[in-house]
Amino acid sequence: MASERSRVLSGIQPSAGSFHLGNYLGAVRQWVSLQESYDTYYMLADLHAITVAQDPEALRTNTRLSAAQILAAGVDPERSVLFAQSHVPEHAELAWVMNCLTGFGEASRMTQFKDKAAKQGAEGTTVGLFTYPVLQVADILLYQPQQVPVGEDQRQHVELTRDLAERFNARYGETFVVPEAYILKETAKIYDLQEPTAKMSKSAASPKGLVNLMDEPKATAKKIRSAVTDTGSEIRFDRENKPGVSNLLNIYANLTGLTVQALEEKYQGKLYGALKTDLADVVVDFVTPFRDRTREYLDDPATLDKILAAGAEKAREVASPTLTAAYDKVGFLRPAR
Ligand code: TRP
Numbered sequence: 001m002a003s004e005r006s007r008v009l010s011g012i013q014p015s016a017g018s019f020h021l022g023n024y025l026g027a028v029r030q031w032v033s034l035q036e037s038y039d040t041y042y043m044l045a046d047l048h049a050i051t052v053a054q055d056p057e058a059l060r061t062n063t064r065l066s067a068a069q070i071l072a073a074g075v076d077p078e079r080s081v082l083f084a085q086s087h088v089p090e091h092a093e094l095a096w097v098m099n100c101l102t103g104f105g106e107a108s109r110m111t112q113f114k115d116k117a118a119k120q121g122a123e124g125t126t127v128g129l130f131t132y133p134v135l136q137v138a139d140i141l142l143y144q145p146q147q148v149p150v151g152e153d154q155r156q157h158v159e160l161t162r163d164l165a166e167r168f169n170a171r172y173g174e175t176f177v178v179p180e181a182y183i184l185k186e187t188a189k190i191y192d193l194q195e196p197t198a199k200m201s202k203s204a205a206s207p208k209g210l211v212n213l214m215d216e217p218k219a220t221a222k223k224i225r226s227a228v229t230d231t232g233s234e235i236r237f238d239r240e241n242k243p244g245v246s247n248l249l250n251i252y253a254n255l256t257g258l259t260v261q262a263l264e265e266k267y268q269g270k271l272y273g274a275l276k277t278d279l280a281d282v283v284v285d286f287v288t289p290f291r292d293r294t295r296e297y298l299d300d301p302a303t304l305d306k307i308l309a310a311g312a313e314k315a316r317e318v319a320s321p322t323l324t325a326a327y328d329k330v331g332f333l334r335p336a337r
Contacts (some may be wrong), residue, residue, distance in 0.1 A: 006146040008034055008182065011043035011085070011139055014066035015054055018214035021283075022190035022200035024073065025254045026151055030184050032074040034149060040080040041143050041315060042070065044308075047085045047092065048136070051129040052120065064304055068297035069213065071307070072290055083311035085139065090319040094138035095131070097326055098164055101171075102134050106163075111156060137161045140179055142319040147182040151189070153199075155181050172329035176322075190251060193227040196243040217288050221280040224248075235267040235275055245272065252279050255286050 010031060012023065019028065034040050044066050049059060063084060075082055085091050107113070110133045117125040133156075140148055140161045148158050158181035165176040190200045194209035204210040208223055230242040237260045239246045252275075253260045267275050297304050328334070 005037065005039045007039040007041065007143060008147045008149055009041040009043065009140055009143040009145040010149045011045040011048070011136075012066065012070075013049045014044045014046055014063040014084075015049040015052075015059065016202045017058075017062040017065055018212040019066070019069050020190075020200055020202060020213065021211040021251065024213060025190050025251070026184060026188045027149070028070055028073045028075070029254075030149055030188065031070070031080070035076060035079045038147070040075075041145070041318075042075060042080055042082050043139060043315075044070075044082075044084045045136075045139070048132060051126060051132050052116070052124070064298065064301060065214070065294070067304055067308060068294045069290075071297055071304075072293035077307045077311065081311050081314045082307065083315045084308050087308065087312035088142075088315045088319050090142055090316065090323040091135065091138050094142055094319075094323050094326060095135040097330060098134045098137050098141075098168075099131055101164055101167055102131075102137075102160075106160070107131065107133065110160070112153065133157045133160050134164075137164050141165055141176045142322045143315075144177040144318070144322060145179050146177060148179050149182040149184060151184050152186075155183065168326070168329075172326075175325055175329055187250060188254065190254075191243065191247040193223055193247070196228060196247045211283065213287050213290055214294065215287075217284045217291070220287055221284050224280040224283055225276045227276060229272045229276075233271060235270060235272065236264055245275070248275060248279055252282060255282050 010027070012027060016023070031040065031042055044063055046059065046063055067082065067084075070082060071077065107130060113130060113132065116129055120126075120129065136154075136157045137160055140158070141164075148154075148161070150158060158179065162178050162180075165178045169175055169178075192198045192200050192204050192209035193211065194206050195204075198204075198209075200210060202210065208226065211220055211223060227244060227248060229244040229248075232242070234242075235245055235249070236242060237246045237249050249260050249263050252258070252263055258266075324334075
């Protein structure tokens with residue numbers, strides 16, 4: 001039965017292992033709610049992960065761990081298509097075609113590439129890292145989605161996707177849906193606990209600023225209680241002047257569903273310590289069952305692998321005809337059958 005709902009596709013690199021609070025509140029939780037109103041395709045971007053060196057066993061472990069966490073967060077494999085990028089060969093195949101439509105200068109202007117290349121140095125910067133955005137273009141276009149839910153940092157990659165879809169369509173005839181970025185809410189953006197003007201990231205300067213969901217809840221509680229707060233004592237949301245307190249209020253609001261305003265009232269006249277102690281409890285109450293559910297999936301890798309295999313099969317049902325259409329347009333001979 002053809003679906004009336006519009007389609008979304010998103011992806012996450014599985015290389016980090018444990019998700020952090022920023023990944024969860026900033027992306028994966030949105031994925032769960034999008035299931036209500038869209039046809040959702042969610043991908044573990046393992047091909048993207050190897051654009052920087054990975055230990056093979058760690059990559060395999062982290063891919064299963066990422067899948068388990070996505071499921072534990074509430075992505076339902078009956079309603080969403082959850083798959084590993086490497087299980088769907090059409091991604092690499094369409095990426096090649098897209099590479100041949102992308103200008104070298106155009107790719108050189110991708111800011112995330114420039115940042116990552118600066119970190120990797122000349123030796124560590126691979127051609128794969130350079131064409132990373134083009135692979136992402138292929139990921140998206142294969143599924144003909146209307147929307148691509150991503151954080152602000154991925155906007156340029158979605159713009160490139162639009163440009164290449166339009167270029168392909170203009171050159172070869174209407175083939176791809178030109179998708180839009182569905183930029184996840186600014187309120188979902190979580191900052192480092194020790195450096196609350198920097199986005200929470202696995203490459204945090206200090207591990208104390210980073211809340212990994214799979215960490216021991218006790219250790220997590222301690223990190224929250226020792227979060228950096230701002231001068232003054234008032235508990236008020238003010239990103240400019242009180243980035244530390246604002247980040248804590250935002251995490252609190254996101255995990256409980258309470259509004260920031262309600263929290264400001266609750267903590268009126270109280271000290272930072274009270275906010276931190278309570279938030280530590282809130283976070284522990286969230287991560288404890290989350291870790292348990294994730295572990296249950298990990299304890300049964302055969303089932304997990306079956307979920308991914310079924311997802312890849314469903315993904316290919318969409319990706320394969322799109323690739324065939326693109327190959328035809330480009331002028332490739334169809335193999336005789
Ligand atoms: N580059 C994305 C990130 O780092 C992950 C990703 C890969 C992705 N392919 C995608 C996101 C396709 C959206 C659509 O967050």
